[in-house]
Amino acid sequence: MKPWITGLAAASLAALPLAQGLAQSGTLTVGLGAEATIMDPTRSSAGVDSYFFGQMFEQLLRTDPDLKQINWLAESWNLADEGGKPVITVKIRPGVTFHNGDPVTSADFQYGMQRQQDPKLSRFSHLLNAVEAFEVIDDLTFRLRFKEGDGSFITSNLHLWAMPKRHIEKVGEEEYQRAPVGTGPWKFVSRTVKEELRLEAYEGYWNKQNRPTVKNLVIKIIPEDLTRVAAYKTGAIDWIDAVPPAATAEFAKLENTSTYTAVTGNNLFLNFNTHQPNSPFNDVRVRRAAAHAIDMDAIIKRVLFDQGERYAEIGRGTPGYDPDLKPYPYDPRRARALLAEAGHPRGFEVPCYNLTTPREPNIKEMGEAAYAYLSAIGIRCQIRQLEYGAWINLGRRDAPPEMDGIVSWMWSHGLPGDPGTPWLGHLHSYQAGKGLGSYSYTDNAEMDALLRQQQTTMDPVKREALLKQIARIKHDQVLGGLTTYRPMVTIAWRTSKVAFKPWPSPGFWRNFQEIGLK
Amino acid sequence: MLALVLRRLWQGAISILGASVIIFVISRLSGDPVVMLVPPDAPPSLIAEIRTQYGLDQPLVWQYLLFIGHALTGDFGNSYRWQMPALKLILDRLPATIQLAACGLLFSVALAVPIGVLSAVHRGGWIDRIGRIFAMLGQAMPAFWVGLLLILVFAVQLNWLPAFGHGTPAHVVLPAIALGWYPVAAQTRIVRSAMLDVLDSDHIRLSRALGTPERLIVWKYALRNAAVPLLTMLGVYFAAMLGGAFVVETIFAWPGVGRTVVEAVFSRDFPVVQAGVLFTSILFVLSNLLVDLSYGLVDPRIRDVR
Numbered sequence: 001m002k003p004w005i006t007g008l009a010a011a012s013l014a015a016l017p018l019a020q021g022l023a024q025s026g027t028l029t030v031g032l033g034a035e036a037t038i039m040d041p042t043r044s045s046a047g048v049d050s051y052f053f054g055q056m057f058e059q060l061l062r063t064d065p066d067l068k069q070i071n072w073l074a075e076s077w078n079l080a081d082e083g084g085k086p087v088i089t090v091k092i093r094p095g096v097t098f099h100n101g102d103p104v105t106s107a108d109f110q111y112g113m114q115r116q117q118d119p120k121l122s123r124f125s126h127l128l129n130a131v132e133a134f135e136v137i138d139d140l141t142f143r144l145r146f147k148e149g150d151g152s153f154i155t156s157n158l159h160l161w162a163m164p165k166r167h168i169e170k171v172g173e174e175e176y177q178r179a180p181v182g183t184g185p186w187k188f189v190s191r192t193v194k195e196e197l198r199l200e201a202y203e204g205y206w207n208k209q210n211r212p213t214v215k216n217l218v219i220k221i222i223p224e225d226l227t228r229v230a231a232y233k234t235g236a237i238d239w240i241d242a243v244p245p246a247a248t249a250e251f252a253k254l255e256n257t258s259t260y261t262a263v264t265g266n267n268l269f270l271n272f273n274t275h276q277p278n279s280p281f282n283d284v285r286v287r288r289a290a291a292h293a294i295d296m297d298a299i300i301k302r303v304l305f306d307q308g309e310r311y312a313e314i315g316r317g318t319p320g321y322d323p324d325l326k327p328y329p330y331d332p333r334r335a336r337a338l339l340a341e342a343g344h345p346r347g348f349e350v351p352c353y354n355l356t357t358p359r360e361p362n363i364k365e366m367g368e369a370a371y372a373y374l375s376a377i378g379i380r381c382q383i384r385q386l387e388y389g390a391w392i393n394l395g396r397r398d399a400p401p402e403m404d405g406i407v408s409w410m411w412s413h414g415l416p417g418d419p420g421t422p423w424l425g426h427l428h429s430y431q432a433g434k435g436l437g438s439y440s441y442t443d444n445a446e447m448d449a450l451l452r453q454q455q456t457t458m459d460p461v462k463r464e465a466l467l468k469q470i471a472r473i474k475h476d477q478v479l480g481g482l483t484t485y486r487p488m489v490t491i492a493w494r495t496s497k498v499a500f501k502p503w504p505s506p507g508f509w510r511n512f513q514e515i516g517l518k
Numbered sequence: 519m520l521a522l523v524l525r526r527l528w529q530g531a532i533s534i535l536g537a538s539v540i541i542f543v544i545s546r547l548s549g550d551p552v553v554m555l556v557p558p559d560a561p562p563s564l565i566a567e568i569r570t571q572y573g574l575d576q577p578l579v580w581q582y583l584l585f586i587g588h589a590l591t592g593d594f595g596n597s598y599r600w601q602m603p604a605l606k607l608i609l610d611r612l613p614a615t616i617q618l619a620a621c622g623l624l625f626s627v628a629l630a631v632p633i634g635v636l637s638a639v640h641r642g643g644w645i646d647r648i649g650r651i652f653a654m655l656g657q658a659m660p661a662f663w664v665g666l667l668l669i670l671v672f673a674v675q676l677n678w679l680p681a682f683g684h685g686t687p688a689h690v691v692l693p694a695i696a697l698g699w700y701p702v703a704a705q706t707r708i709v710r711s712a713m714l715d716v717l718d719s720d721h722i723r724l725s726r727a728l729g730t731p732e733r734l735i736v737w738k739y740a741l742r743n744a745a746v747p748l749l750t751m752l753g754v755y756f757a758a759m760l761g762g763a764f765v766v767e768t769i770f771a772w773p774g775v776g777r778t779v780v781e782a783v784f785s786r787d788f789p790v791v792q793a794g795v796l797f798t799s800i801l802f803v804l805s806n807l808l809v810d811l812s813y814g815l816v817d818p819r820i821r822d823v824r
Contacts, residue, residue, distance in 0.1 A: 037599045045555045045599065119567040123556050126564055177601065193600070194611065194773035195684060222682050222771040230669045230681040389786055392553050411558065425559045435561030 024201045026517040027216040028498065030239035031228045032510060034359075035194065035221045039180045041161045042115040045123045047412065047508070052197055052219075054505030055512055056099075057182035060090060060109075061157040063504050067317045067416045069155075073104065073162055073183065075140075079154070079458060085132075086146040086458050088158065094140055096206040098164040099187035106142040110134045112163035126435065127152075127159060149456035151463055155319055155418035157506065185211050185513055196220050213499065213516030223358075232492065239493040239500065241510055245305040245361050248490045260502050261490040262509055263309050263316075265415040266360065270370060271407050271426060271481035275441040279404070280348055286379075287478035289338035290406075291328035294373040296484055298330075303365045308485040313471040315486050317416040319460070320467025325475055327483070335377040347378020351405035357388045360410065360487055367408040370484065374406070381406070395439045403441060409481060411439070415504045419467060420454050427451060427470075427480030442480045447473065526810060530803035537799040538589070541792055542582050550574075551598055551786035572598065585792065594796075595789035597782070604789035608775055608797050614684055615774035616801075618766070619759035621690050622697030623752065629653070629702045631741070631748075634709025638717060639736055646710075653706040656699030665696035665769040682771040693770040697763055701755050708751055712744035719743075746813060753809030757802035 036052035038044050044053065060074035071077070075093040079086060096104040113134055119125045130150035135143040146153075153159060162183050168176045180188050185207070186199035197219040201212045220237060222228040225244040232240040243251050243259070251259050272281035272290070280286045300308040309315070312325040339347060352374070354367035364385065371381035382405075386394070394403045411422035428451045429444065430437035447470065454466040474480055489509055493500050501514035552568045569575045572595075573584065588595065594604040633649040640646050656664070672692060673681035683689050716722060717740050725735050764776035779794030781787075 037597075038601060043601060119564050120571060123560070123564070123568070126559070126561050192773065193607065194777060195771070220683070220771070223777075224769045224771070226666055227669060227682050227769055227771060230674050233674050234677060234681050236681060236683070388784060389549050389554060393549055395553065395558070421559050433562050435559055438560075439558055 024203070024213055024215045024516075026214050027218060028214045028239065028515065028517060029218040029220060029237050030241070030512070031220045031222045031231050031237035032241045033221075033223055033225065033228060034242075035223075038177075039188070039191070040177060042112060042122050042163060043177070050505050050508060051510045053180070053182070054184075054508070054510070055186040055199060055217075056180055056184040056188060057161055058184050059157045059159075059161055060092075063157070063415055063506070065501060065503050067504065069157065069416070072157075074158070077158070082145075086149050088144040088146075088153075089137075090142055090144070090158070092140040092142075093206065096162070096183055097204050098162075098167065098183055099181045099202055099204075100164065100167050101204065102164055102166055103139075104162050104183055105139045106136040107139075108162050108165050109142060109160050110136060111165035111168075112161045115163060116159070116161070127156070146458075149458045151455050151457050152418045152420045154458060154460065155414075155416075155420075186217060189216075194221060210503075210514055212512060212514065217512060217515070238497050239491070239515070241489075241491055242361070243490040243492055245307040245490075248305055248307060251490065251492045254492070256494055256496050257492050258495045258500075259490055259492040260509075261307070261488050262502065262504075263415075263486045263488050265417055265504075265506070265508065266410050266412045266487050267311065267315065267419075267422065267483065268360070268363075268366075268408070268410045268485055268487070269481035269483045271403075271409045271439075271441055272478075273404055273406070273441055274479075275430070275443060276402070276404060280342070280344060280350070281406075283342045284477055285338045285342040286344065287482070288328070289335040289342070289377065290374055290379060291478055291482050292331045292335040292338065293377040293379065294370050294482075294484070295330040296327065296370070299366060299369045299373075300485055303369050304362055304485070304487075307361065307488045307490065308366075309488060311483055311486050313475050313483055314419050314467065315413060315417075318413050319416070319418055319464055320471055322468050322471055325471060332373075332377050339378050344378065347380055349380045349382060352381035352383050353391070353394060353403065353405065353407040354383050354385050355388070355391045355408045355410070356385050357391075359388070363408070363410075366485075370408070371406070379406075409439070414506055415508070419471075420451075420463075423470065423474075423480065424451055424455060427474060440480065444477075444479060447479060522810070523807070526807045530800075530807065533803055534796060534799045535586075538586060538792070538796055539582070541795040542585060545783075545786070545788050545791050546578065548783070548786055551788060554786055555598055589792075589796065594793035597790045598787045599782070599785050600787075600790070604787075604793040607778060607790055608793045611773055611775045611778050612797065614772060615760055615763060615767070615776060617690060618693055618697060618763055618772055618774060619756055621694035622759050622763075622766075623756050625694050625698035626701045626705055626755070627748075627752070629698075630705030631709055633702070634706040635713055635736060635741060635744075637706065637710045638713035641714065650703075650706065650710075653703040656701075657703040659699075660765075661696050661700060662765050662769055664699055665692070665766055668692045668696055669769070684771075684773055689770075693766050693772055696769070697759055697766045705748060705751065705755070708748050709744060712747050713740055716740045716743045749809055749812055753806045756805045757798070760801050760805075761798040 032051060034048045036049040038049045039053050041053045041057045058073050060072060061069050062072040064070050073093055073096055075091045077088060077090040079088050092104060116122045117125050117128050130146050130148055131144055132147040133145040137143060164181050167181050185202055185205050187202045189198040189200050191197045199217040201215055205211050222231055228240055229247055231237045251257060272287055273279040274281050296310055300306060310327045312327045314320045352371045354364060356364040368383060371383055375381050394407055411426060413419050413422060424436055426439045427442055427447060428437045428440055429448050430440050450470050454463060457463045457466055491509060497518055499516045499518050502509050503511040503513035505511040552565050555568060556565060573581060592605060597604045597607055600607055633653055637646040637649045669681045672679045679691050680689050722735060722740055725739060763774055764780045767774040767777040775794055779791060782790035
């Protein structure tokens with residue numbers, strides 16, 4: 001067995017001693033804008049679900065506040081090559097218990113994987129397709145054997161969740177969905193749909209260094225931005241999620257308030273019709289013209305109140321990030337010249353599909369502004385606003401509706417994330433029945449080969465090099481869309497009352513790993 | 519009276535059945551719910567599996583027959599998103615919505631009746647003008663704006679009332695005002711117009727000739743007669759508030775049915791949409807039935823005729 005990489009010991013866990021020596025007491029009320037529908041990670045169907053289950057459930061690895069991947073429920077792990085096939089061996093951290101007191105064992109991870117692989121339960125069962133076998137070595141050691149490499153398995157924190165096998169089998173599925181039990185720093189108390197989730201700090205939590213110091217946490221659901229702000233100002237909540245972009249400057253000056261602004265795991269871009277024979281975007285010069293036409297910095301500043309970060313193909317911190325790859329500079333003269341060179345001196349009219357959803361702040365206005373810039377150089381946009389469901393329908397699944405222009409799109413790379421899976425969806429050519437290119441308007445054989453290669457490459461060094469290579473070609477040819485920005489989120493809390501250290505859960509910053517009352 | 523109730527119930531059942539067909543067809547026209555439940559990279563095999571799981575691979579007519587058959591037994595299926603019974607999701611939210619709609623209606627009537635009566639009594643005077651302007655303000659301002667304004671003034675600035683939430687009488691005040699102000703103008707017009715007619719009638723003139731105190735004439739004899747058209751409208755308004763409180767529920771984070779159903783529409787959660795719309799239809803029918811029956815209480819002539 002030839003080891004490729006070995007997981008670091010969890011030395012970095014001791015870096016944040018917020019919880020040391022503090023007793024857990026008191027109640028803290030926080031306000032979130034969105035609400036999870038499911039509190040079981042293996043049944044989740046949306047990213048928002050992790051806002052809730054992320055407080056109660058944990059994975060083998062996780063991302064720390066510096067966006068570094070660290071060992072979590074795994075004490076150590078390694079990736080090796082056995083007969084040309086990857087094998088991951090995991091040693092579970094001893095002493096970890098579920099909220100009901102049961103110790104976490106290999107069997108719980110095996111059970112969790114079985115749930116994740118069951119398409120009747122899980123909407124993400126396909127993510128474990130590459131796993132051939134789960135071998136229990138002993139109570140605290142297991143091995144995953146792969147049919148072939150799975151490039152995103154490691155960056156997805158080894159995918160698996162600790163699920164309490166004995167407990168679920170004892171109480172039954174329905175009761176477990178009502179009152180979930182995990183290993184996380186918070187245990188479930190009660191939930192009122194559309195209103196609140198009540199949690200209590202888990203006394204038996206394994207991580208004595210990084211844990212909440214407040215006894216009770218009440219998560220209030222306040223969907224309307226201005227009401228959430230009012231709730232904070234009136235003192236009804238002491239921690240606020242997703243400060244509206246227009247209010248971030250006001251919050252930064254607010255007395256007795258700390259704010260934290262961080263990039264989210266979402267990645268936005270404009271995709272072009274390059275799958276229909278007569279599309280002007282088949283010409284790379286037109287795509288580059290579009291790339292030079294938009295002053296994205298100005299749009300982020302004015303429309304998003306600086307709550308966005310430009311990126312070129314891969315964001316900072318994500319595997320494959322290349323600091324030398326810069327976004328196309330705003331150059332309308334160059335854009336017009338490229339358009340004329342491509343045979344469109346007077347420009348052309350094109351349908352521009354614009355996503356309108358409350359899921360991303362000001363996304364509608366961001367799209368409209370970008371389309372206005374395109375119109376200014378001659379790519380005259382006929383804007384067609386789409387609500388989320390209609391927008392999803394533009395995909396190229398079994399009965400593809402035609403996307404005959406430009407569409408504003410988003411596909412999360414995560415935090416720190418990985419571009420591999422989204423690229424297979426919107427950069428790889430469409431292949432019916434295989435789940436490849438499901439939202440792609442690109443057909444490039446070289447790109448397809450590289451994407452397939454990265455899909456099966458688990459060695460992080462080789463993978464990094466491949467991702468950079470793909471990003472460079474993608475950027476040069478403006479393939480699979482023009483990357484625009486990564487949204488940022490601002491959270492705020494009352495300094496005199498709340499001690500808080502922001503931790504991300506996969507893709508989000510609403511994790512209360514370290515929070516307490518002063 | 520029993521025959522009237524039975525006839526109205528039968529007509530109501532037909533209306534609800536019609537509503538079930540309409541909502542079933544319209545919700546399915548919105549597109550495939552499964553693509554909104556799976557990640558964008560989900561393979562077709564997973565999508566097909568989920569379609570089968572929810573019976574969405576069956577012919578539409580068969581899907582409807584199954585739905586209506588199960589609905590008659592109280593089973594509206596499981597929410598695609600919440601993975602819990604859709605009916606429970608709706609019924610758990612229903613008390614909050616009824617409370618909000620009732621308080622909103624109470625607020626609107628409490629304003630509309632005195633304004634309408636005083637406007638009629640002082641026809642063309644300054645009370646009439648001010649009253650109508652106040653009532654019109656509610657109709658001119660959208661509920662979301664009124665709601666935010668109320669929060670800003672009474673929660674943030676004055677700190678008198680909570681900005682959001684549910685549970686105590688104080689929590690319902692601002693949402694009820696935001697919901698109830700809009701219909702005040704229409705109700706005021708109805709009361710004013712009916713009062714003008716009644717105040718001009720023979721029996722009121724006779725009462726005055728007999729020396730009955732004016733306060734008694736206006737607030738008892740005239741208002742009682744003028745209340746019939748208002749009562750008719752109240753049933754409609756109550757039902758409209760039950761189904762249309764979405765905006766107010768969202769602004770005040772009120773855990774009601776409207777918010778639940780509208781969010782279900784956006785996520786194509788058919789079982790929740792169907793359960794929510796059918797329950798709202800049932801409440802609509804029942805509230806109209808109650809209005810019909812209440813005519814008899816305020817006007818014995820109607821009771822006797824029927």
